[in-house]
Amino acid sequence: xxxxxxxxxxxxxxxxxxxxxxxxxxxxxxxxxxxxxxxxxxxxxxxxxxxxxxxxxxxxxxxxxxxxxxxxxxxxxxxx
Numbered sequence: 001x002x003x004x005x006x007x008x009x010x011x012x013x014x015x016x017x018x019x020x021x022x023x024x025x026x027x028x029x030x031x032x033x034x035x036x037x038x039x040x041x042x043x044x045x046x047x048x049x050x051x052x053x054x055x056x057x058x059x060x061x062x063x064x065x066x067x068x069x070x071x072x073x074x075x076x077x078x079x080x
Contacts, residue, residue, distance in 0.1 A: 004045045006071040007052065011040055014059050029058030
């Protein structure tokens with residue numbers, strides 16, 4: 001699985017687990033809705049680590065918890 005796909009799926013799973021909408025995640029994380037939307041729907045292929053950190057804040061989890069998921073076990077990085 002590509003890194004961008006793993007990030008996207010992790011956000012989708014966390015939204016489902018916490019019953020959070022994209023709008024609520026955007027508000028909680030302090031990110032523009034368009035940024036969250038782009039990552040959620042796979043339009044952003046390489047979100048910055050700082051952006052993922054803000055998303056973690058929106059979920060009220062640590063950055064390490066975000067990446068502590070089976071999705072990232074065999075992830076591959078895609079070159080742009």
